[in-house]
Every structure is written in structure tokens, then in C-alpha cells.
Amino acid sequence: MTANTSRNHSVKDQRPCIECGAPLAATDSQPLCPACIFRRIADTGSTIHSSEQGPAPPAPATLEAPQIPDPNSDSDRDTDFYSEYELLGEIGRGGMGVIYKAHQPGLNRIVALKVIHTAGLAGDAARKRFQSEVKIAGRLNHPNIVPVFDVGVMDGCPCFSMEFFPGGNLAHRLGRPGSNLPEAVRTLVKVARAVYFAHQHGVLHRDLKPGNILLDADGEPHVADFGLAKELDSGGDLTRSGAVLGSPNYMSPEQAAGKAGRLSVATDIYSLGAILYEMLTGHPPFLSATPLETMRLVVEQEAPRPSSTTGQVDRDLETICLKCLEKEPARRYATAGDLAEDLERWLRKEPIHARPASNSERVRKWIQRHPALAGVSALLLVVLIAGLAAITWQWRAAEHARHREMQERRRAEAALAHSAIALAESAASGVKVE
Numbered sequence: 001m002t003a004n005t006s007r008n009h010s011v012k013d014q015r016p017c018i019e020c021g022a023p024l025a026a027t028d029s030q031p032l033c034p035a036c037i038f039r040r041i042a043d044t045g046s047t048i049h050s051s052e053q054g055p056a057p058p059a060p061a062t063l064e065a066p067q068i069p070d071p072n073s074d075s076d077r078d079t080d081f082y083s084e085y086e087l088l089g090e091i092g093r094g095g096m097g098v099i100y101k102a103h104q105p106g107l108n109r110i111v112a113l114k115v116i117h118t119a120g121l122a123g124d125a126a127r128k129r130f131q132s133e134v135k136i137a138g139r140l141n142h143p144n145i146v147p148v149f150d151v152g153v154m155d156g157c158p159c160f161s162m163e164f165f166p167g168g169n170l171a172h173r174l175g176r177p178g179s180n181l182p183e184a185v186r187t188l189v190k191v192a193r194a195v196y197f198a199h200q201h202g203v204l205h206r207d208l209k210p211g212n213i214l215l216d217a218d219g220e221p222h223v224a225d226f227g228l229a230k231e232l233d234s235g236g237d238l239t240r241s242g243a244v245l246g247s248p249n250y251m252s253p254e255q256a257a258g259k260a261g262r263l264s265v266a267t268d269i270y271s272l273g274a275i276l277y278e279m280l281t282g283h284p285p286f287l288s289a290t291p292l293e294t295m296r297l298v299v300e301q302e303a304p305r306p307s308s309t310t311g312q313v314d315r316d317l318e319t320i321c322l323k324c325l326e327k328e329p330a331r332r333y334a335t336a337g338d339l340a341e342d343l344e345r346w347l348r349k350e351p352i353h354a355r356p357a358s359n360s361e362r363v364r365k366w367i368q369r370h371p372a373l374a375g376v377s378a379l380l381l382v383v384l385i386a387g388l389a390a391i392t393w394q395w396r397a398a399e400h401a402r403h404r405e406m407q408e409r410r411r412a413e414a415a416l417a418h419s420a421i422a423l424a425e426s427a428a429s430g431v432k433v434e
Contacts, residue, residue: 273324
């Protein structure tokens with residue numbers, strides 16, 4: 001097995017992998033993509049079957065000391081990771097690559113290998129995003145952020161090794177809302193502190209979710225996957241203006257609306273609030289049949305109160321959660337550190353700093369989100385009030401007329417009765433009354 005330098009090729013120069021159909025670069029000597037190669041090595045210890053054997057591959061490249069690639073450079077190292085690691089199985093895969101569990105005999109340790117497979121290298125942006133992830137993760141030295149060990153290239157595909165965490169991820173522990181809530185809050189405090197550390201070092205994660213929070217054997221959380229991270233002090237971005245990248249169930253309204261210029265630390269704080277929401281309820285704040293519909297709800301709707309979906313929810317935790325989920329970024333916590341401190345106050349049974357929104361504030365926010373509907377509603381309200389006023393005036397006028405008629409009738413009846421009494425008295429006394 002050899003390592004080949006990656007090159008950009010046109011679509012017409014590509015040929016498909018014989019197993020999964022993923023396009024291969026013209027310089028690839030193997031008939032398989034790296035994902036299928038790894039799978040065969042892990043299953044059988046062999047790359048290809050004898051019937052598929054092609055021309056003899058070139059001699060292995062010379063190994064170099066691993067280092068983080070320069071994201072401004074167009075060249076990558078040709079480190080043969082096949083000879084350095086023993087693959088133990090696939091952990092997961094995404095749109096850009098595959099993650100494997102592997103053994104590194106030289107250091108006798110278990111690691112995770114992330115490989116950007118050929119099918120994911122649709123353009124220069126994907127490679128630059130990979131290089132940015134390595135650069136960012138390599139400089140964030142924090143006990144609750146996944147460290148990067150080694151960087152190289154496999155058959156022209158960028159890859160890096162990182163610490164392996166046997167405890168899975170936080171998503172596996174959010175199935176039962178409210179179970180061991182203080183422990184869950186302590187976990188989120190550590191995540192928020194790690195995110196605050198990244199923010200202090202100029203890094204915005206932009207894809208915080210339970211699946212990107214890995215757990216070690218002791219249950220300690222570690223923030224992973226900086227593939228969509230952005231350097232706050234950098235004017236450039238690896239995404240196009242208006243593009244939406246991230247996880248719809250946990251992304252902020254400004255992120256779901258594609259407003260890349262408005263993304264700030266408040267974006268990650270919203271995602272932390274969405275994770276807390278799932279800790280309290282067992283599901284994210286917005287969940288629909290399609291990602292597009294979910295993003296529409298994120299942009300247009302207020303998150304339902306956790307207590308409205310599950311009944312008994314601690315009021316202070318609900319207040320903290322809803323503050324993180326404010327539609328307007330300025331109304332969220334100023335920093336992830338502030339969020340961590342309020343959560344710690346709750347753990348210590350101290351008063352929290354966040355305050356629930358008043359009814360008038362909820363109405364104001366609804367009007368701001370739905371100005372057209374609010375205008376129509378206001379017009380209908382004016383018409384309703386005017387109609388009620390007209391009906392009330394007519395009713396009062398009719399009542400006044402009826403009262404006046406009754407008074408006149410009573411006066412006539414009284415006069416008639418008076419005349420009858422006078423007539424009766426006159427007849428009794430023998431006086432003729434004309």
C-alpha cells in the first residue's frame with residue numbers, strides 16, 4: 001500500500017470505486033476508494049483480491065516527521081498511515097470523511113483516524129476546511145477539547161489521528177430527560193468552559209451538538225469536530241455568503257437564516273442552550289420532518305418552554321435555557337463563561353442572574369418577529385373595538401328609549417289610577433264628578 005500526493009482532476013479523468021462507486025483520482029493506482037480500502041484491511045487484512053490486482057504500485061514514499069499542514073500551502077505530506085496504524089473498525093462517517101478506531105503500535109495506544117475520502121474532495125474548499133480544522137484543533141490545548149496527534153495523507157486523502165474516547169458521545173446519554181440532572185448540568189458546565197476557551201482564542205465552533213461532545217471512560221466531555229469552525233479574527237470564511245452549514249436542530253436563528261456576517265460567540269451559546277433544552281426534555285427545541293422545515297421554525301418561532309412539553313422542569317434551569325435560546329443574539333449570555341457561571345450557581349442552589357421574560361416582553365418579541373401579522377392583527381383589533389363600541393352605543397340608546405317609554409307608561413297608569421280613585425270617592429259621597 002502506498003501513499004500518493006493528492007491532485008485536482010477534472011470529472012472526466014475520474015473513475016469509480018469498484019465497490020461503492022465513489023470517484024477516484026486518475027493517479028490512484030487502486031480500484032478502491034480509501035473508505036473501501038480501510039474496510040477491507042479491517043475485515044481481511046488485505047487491500048484487494050487477487051482477481052482485482054492491477055499493475056504493481058510504486059515503491060513506498062519516505063516517511064517524514066508529522067506536522068500540521070500549512071493551510072495556505074497547496075501541498076500535503078505523503079505519510080503512509082497504513083503502515084503506522086492498525087485499523088480496528090469504523091466509528092462513523094459524514095459528508096466529508098470517515099472516522100476509524102485504530103491501534104498505533106509505535107506508541108501502543110488506541111486512536112481515532114479521520115480521513116477525508118476522495119468523494120468528499122469536490123473542490124479546494126473541502127481541503128481548506130480540513131486544513132483549517134487541523135490548524136484550529138492543534139492550537140486549542142484544553143482538557144475538554146479533543147487533541148490532534150498526527151497529520152498526514154493516505155492515497156492522496158488528507159487525514160489526522162486524534163485521541164479515541166471509549167464513552168461514545170453525549171447524544172447517547174440524552175434519551176431520558178431529567179435523569180441525574182445535576183450530573184448533566186456539570187457536564188454542560190465543562191463544555192461551556194471549553195467553548196469559552198475556544199472563543200478567547202478567537203475560534204467559533206459553529207457546530208456544537210451532542211454528537212460532537214465525546215466522552216471518555218470517566219464520562220468527562222470533550223468538544224470535537226472543528227470542521228465548521230471559524231477564526232473570529234479572520235476576515236475570510238470557507239463558506240459562501242448565504243450558505244447554511246451546521247446541524248438544524250442546534251443551530252442559531254442567524255445561522256439558519258444564512259447570515260454569516262452576524263455569527264458571533266452568541267451563535268455557540270444558542271447551541272449550548274439547545275443542548276440544555278434536550279437535557280431537560282429529551283429532544284431539541286425544534287424538530288420537524290425535514291431539515292428545511294426545522295430551520296424555518298428556528299428562524300420564525302419561539303422555542304416552547306421546556307415545562308410545556310414535559311411538565312415538571314426546574315424553573316431556574318428553564319430560565320437559563322430560554323435565555324440562551326433568545327432569537328436576538330444580544331439578549332443571550334454575553335459569553336459562554338457567563339452561562340457556565342449561572343449553571344454553577346444553580347448547582348450551588350444560589351440565585352441565578354438570568355430572569356424570565358415578562359408577558360409584555362413576549363408580546364414585544366412576537367411583534368418584532370411577525371410585523372406583517374402584527375399589523376393585520378392590530379387592524380382587526382381596531383375594527384373589533386369599533387364594532388363593539390357601535391353595538392354598545394346602539395344598545396345603550398335602545399335601553400334609554402325603552403326606559404323612557406316605561407316611565408311614560410307608568411305616569412299614564414298612575415294618572416288613570418288617580419282618576420279612578422277620585423271617581424270612586426265622589427260616588428261614595430253622592431257628589432257628581434263631571
